[in-house]
Amino acid sequence: MTLSYLLKRVFHALIVLVMVGIITFFVVRLAPGGPSLLADPKLSAVERQAIEERLGLSDPLPVQFAKWAGQTARGNLGNSFLYGAPTVQIIMTRLPNTLILAGTSLLLTLAVALPLGLASGLRPGTAFDRITSTVSLVFVAVPVFWFGLLLIILFAVTWRILPAGGMNTAGLEGSLPDLLRHLILPAVVLSAASIAEIMRYTRSSTRTVSTLDYVRTARAKGVGDLALRYRHILRNAAIPILTAVGLQLPRLIGGAAITETIFGWPGMGRLSVEAALGRDYPLIMGITLFVALAVVAFNLLIDLLYPWLDPRVRAEA
Amino acid sequence: MPKRLFSVGLLTLGLTLTLGTAQAQSGILKLPLINDPIMNPVIAPDLGSVLINKVIFPGLVRPNEDLLPEPDLAKSWTITNAGLVYTFILRNDVKWHDGKPFTADDVVFTFKAATDPKSGSRLVSDFSSIKDVVAVNPTTVRFTLSRPFAPFLTLLGHNAGILPKHLLEGKPLNDATAFNRSTPIGTGPFKVTRVVPGASITLEVNKDYYGTKPKLAGMVFKVVPDINAQVAQLRSGELDWVNVEPNNLASLQNDPNITLKQANAVQHFLVFFNQKNPLFAPAKVRESMQYAVNRKAIIDGVLKGYADYPTGTLPTALKKYYDKSIKPVQYDPARAKALLAQAGWKPDAKGQLVNAKGEPFKFTLIVDRGNPSREQAALAVQQDLKKIGMDVTLQPLEFATLVRDYLLPGKYDANLIWWTTPPDPDQYSFYATGQDNNNAFFSNPKADELLKRGRETADVAQRQKIYNEFQRLEMTNPPVLVLYYPKELQAIRKNLSGVPDLGIRDALRHSEDFQLK
Numbered sequence: 001m002t003l004s005y006l007l008k009r010v011f012h013a014l015i016v017l018v019m020v021g022i023i024t025f026f027v028v029r030l031a032p033g034g035p036s037l038l039a040d041p042k043l044s045a046v047e048r049q050a051i052e053e054r055l056g057l058s059d060p061l062p063v064q065f066a067k068w069a070g071q072t073a074r075g076n077l078g079n080s081f082l083y084g085a086p087t088v089q090i091i092m093t094r095l096p097n098t099l100i101l102a103g104t105s106l107l108l109t110l111a112v113a114l115p116l117g118l119a120s121g122l123r124p125g126t127a128f129d130r131i132t133s134t135v136s137l138v139f140v141a142v143p144v145f146w147f148g149l150l151l152i153i154l155f156a157v158t159w160r161i162l163p164a165g166g167m168n169t170a171g172l173e174g175s176l177p178d179l180l181r182h183l184i185l186p187a188v189v190l191s192a193a194s195i196a197e198i199m200r201y202t203r204s205s206t207r208t209v210s211t212l213d214y215v216r217t218a219r220a221k222g223v224g225d226l227a228l229r230y231r232h233i234l235r236n237a238a239i240p241i242l243t244a245v246g247l248q249l250p251r252l253i254g255g256a257a258i259t260e261t262i263f264g265w266p267g268m269g270r271l272s273v274e275a276a277l278g279r280d281y282p283l284i285m286g287i288t289l290f291v292a293l294a295v296v297a298f299n300l301l302i303d304l305l306y307p308w309l310d311p312r313v314r315a316e317a
Numbered sequence: 318m319p320k321r322l323f324s325v326g327l328l329t330l331g332l333t334l335t336l337g338t339a340q341a342q343s344g345i346l347k348l349p350l351i352n353d354p355i356m357n358p359v360i361a362p363d364l365g366s367v368l369i370n371k372v373i374f375p376g377l378v379r380p381n382e383d384l385l386p387e388p389d390l391a392k393s394w395t396i397t398n399a400g401l402v403y404t405f406i407l408r409n410d411v412k413w414h415d416g417k418p419f420t421a422d423d424v425v426f427t428f429k430a431a432t433d434p435k436s437g438s439r440l441v442s443d444f445s446s447i448k449d450v451v452a453v454n455p456t457t458v459r460f461t462l463s464r465p466f467a468p469f470l471t472l473l474g475h476n477a478g479i480l481p482k483h484l485l486e487g488k489p490l491n492d493a494t495a496f497n498r499s500t501p502i503g504t505g506p507f508k509v510t511r512v513v514p515g516a517s518i519t520l521e522v523n524k525d526y527y528g529t530k531p532k533l534a535g536m537v538f539k540v541v542p543d544i545n546a547q548v549a550q551l552r553s554g555e556l557d558w559v560n561v562e563p564n565n566l567a568s569l570q571n572d573p574n575i576t577l578k579q580a581n582a583v584q585h586f587l588v589f590f591n592q593k594n595p596l597f598a599p600a601k602v603r604e605s606m607q608y609a610v611n612r613k614a615i616i617d618g619v620l621k622g623y624a625d626y627p628t629g630t631l632p633t634a635l636k637k638y639y640d641k642s643i644k645p646v647q648y649d650p651a652r653a654k655a656l657l658a659q660a661g662w663k664p665d666a667k668g669q670l671v672n673a674k675g676e677p678f679k680f681t682l683i684v685d686r687g688n689p690s691r692e693q694a695a696l697a698v699q700q701d702l703k704k705i706g707m708d709v710t711l712q713p714l715e716f717a718t719l720v721r722d723y724l725l726p727g728k729y730d731a732n733l734i735w736w737t738t739p740p741d742p743d744q745y746s747f748y749a750t751g752q753d754n755n756n757a758f759f760s761n762p763k764a765d766e767l768l769k770r771g772r773e774t775a776d777v778a779q780r781q782k783i784y785n786e787f788q789r790l791e792m793t794n795p796p797v798l799v800l801y802y803p804k805e806l807q808a809i810r811k812n813l814s815g816v817p818d819l820g821i822r823d824a825l826r827h828s829e830d831f832q833l834k
Contacts, residue, residue: 033718037362041720041734044442044753050434054491083353084494093514149545156553164550170345170517170537264541266515273542274352279717 078282087286098267102252117202136196165264205237344534356501358478373503374478384740400465421452426482437491581634609653670706680730759796
């Protein structure tokens with residue numbers, strides 16, 4: 001992993017970001033409709049014109065693009081139409097909330113999916129394997145919206161043991177136990193599909209690796225069961241699993257729009273829905289660029305992790 | 318090892334559930350919003366913002382249970398010079414939430430901003446009649462209007478909360494982000510203490526409030542974007558009041574902790590027929606639509622009965638001005654066909670309506686996507702019109718697209734939409750020739766004259782006569798096809814009392830009377 005390789009990757013990343021920015025700008029601006037601030041049919045022509053001027057929408061599109069590109073190049077993503085505050089500032093107020101939910105979901109995903117996937121991969125065809133495979137299929141197929149509402153009705157309405165939504169009870173902001181209570185349901189909903197997906201990758205990867213000669217050799221040499229599973233099999237099976245996890249991360253950082261909307265979780269996902277529905281152009285652009293940056297950064301990170309996991313990749317690099 | 322981990326996990330979960338169980342502070346009213354509000358009544362663009370502003374920013378007057386203006390920040394007023402001069406005597410015991418005294422200068426500042434489109438005001442049209450506003454002394458304000466304008470008082474109590482001059486003077490209101498989003502200062506019974514972006518706005522009692530001492534300990538507006546989640550939170554006790562749609566009723570009707578109330582909404586849901594399109598120009602064609610569409614079926618089926626049957630564009634909520642003696646037009650497809658025949662549209666061999674040239678009666682009906690009630694109502698309209706031989710295509714569109722790309726440029730045939738108006742019968746901007754909101758392009762000299770006189774006449778009895786006449790005119794020359802006057806469906810937890818018999822936006826201006834047992 002040389003410095004020139006890294007620099008090349010960073011350069012590619014910049015090109016990707018520029019392309020994403022340009023394409024998104026024109027797709028969003030040329031789409032039918034417009035900012036929700038202008039969607040009130042009762043607005044008079046005078047009021048409408050004043051709003052357009054204030055939002056910078058009265059210029060021709062190429063001029064708007066030139067202004068946006070110049071601003072963005074200087075690190076200024078403009079002010080959100082809906083919030084009237086700098087886009088970066090709004091994203092930064094929502095990002096920690098998303099990281100809390102995404103981080104918890106990721107931990108939950110790994111804690112459940114890896115052992116279960118490994119166990120069913122080592123015992124293919126058994127009842128346990130069949131049950132876990134069926135359950136994972138169900139979780140992949142179940143709509144998030146329905147699953148979320150089902151859990152709310154069961155745990156919040158019927159049994160009243162968990163809150164139905166939000167991130168804190170008003171007045172208890174900063175209380176960790178209160179935050180954890182609010183976190184359980186959305187984290188379970190958000191990780192359900194990921195658990196199923198990672199479990200299936202782990203299972204198939206484990207099945208492939210566990211039939212290899214070196215595993216038989218290690219077993220014959222008397223390597224303990226745990227060491228065999230986690231040090232020998234899982235480490236070799238990890239590359240496809242890591243790729244799958246890498247694909248989950250940008251989705252989690254970009255925010256889980258549906259989960260956050262149902263549970264009223266004030267994160268990036270809900271912000272992106274608000275931005276899209278309100279046609280808040282600066283906020284849409286800001287979130288898109290931010291998520292694109294996250295995708296590029298994670299891809300780079302995963303590429304850097306491969307050689308550490310697999311010496312064969314290290315030799316090639 | 319894994320077993321131990323599992324045990325630790327279970328223990329943590331158990332502790333979380335028990336330790337984290339918050340003792341809900343009693344007397345805190347919890348209401349939903351669908352997004353973060355703008356806490357500034359002059360620039361607030363959406364209903365959620367209007368609701369919270371009702372609690373923070375009183376106006377000069379407020380609507381009582383009959384929707385008539387009663388004193389609020391103004392103790393009394395006089396109307397002189399043939400309805401051109403309104404002089405308000407203000408209360409002298411009002412303080413802003415930051416302790417500064419409220420004076421006539423604040424009122425002048427608010428209305429200077431409200432009438433200036435560059436300030437970001439959304440009230441420019443409402444108050445375009447104001448020629449001048451001056452502070453005569455610290456407790457007297459005088460408005461001079463450019464023309465007599467009867468709805469003026471009602472509009473003062475509708476959305477025009479008063480803003481503090483000492484905090485906002487000298488810059489466009491939209492630039493006051495900190496004030497609008499996190500630290501609003503009003504004179505209302507509750508004041509904002511904490512804002513968590515995307516999550517909640519917490520308000521406490523304003524001890525300096527000039528009116529009745531609030532009975533609640535505080536209020537929390539929670540951001541809950543999804544209506545199903547709002548209903549679930551109402552049932553779990555995490556919200557106290559949710560306005561619902563008829564399709565949410567099934568999950569609430571058997572809940573012993575929830576009361577369902579109906580409030581009159583000053584709204585009419587309608588279909589515009591673009592009268593620039595020759596199809597809809599003849600009054601006979603528009604009159605026939607009233608007979609062709611089974612509006613009772615829409616009210617019973619789609620709205621589960623929670624709406625009033627219409628006679629014209631003035632909703633029943635305007636009790637004083639609504640003429641109950643006018644006979645509603647009932648569903649009668651045969652009569653519709655007869656009227657269409659008089660207008661030159663007769664069925665061909667296949668039952669399709671055609672004119673003398675053999676051209677079909679063909680048009681597209683647009684409706685906004687995403688609201689089940691409106692989508693189903695549009696479908697019912699399409700089916701009923703098809704039954705009498707019209708070729709109608711239904712096109713659902715995203716609301717912003719519908720407004721910007723179709724409605725405003727007039728590029729549509731027919732459009733199902735709704736108007737929410739202040740509690741006043743003035744509909745000049747909707748149905749008078751050439752006005753901003755006359756998206757149906759309706760034009761009728763008699764209607765123009767009545768609507769103009771109606772907004773200029775202060776005398777209630779005379780106004781009643783004028784609007785009754787307008788209502789009767791609409792029965793034979795309807796500007797639009799009114800489908801129904803909906804009820805506002807309020808699902809309220811039973812321990813909440815003291816709520817006046819009003820829609821939520823007006824009820825919240827009486828929040829000092831609310832009580833949670």
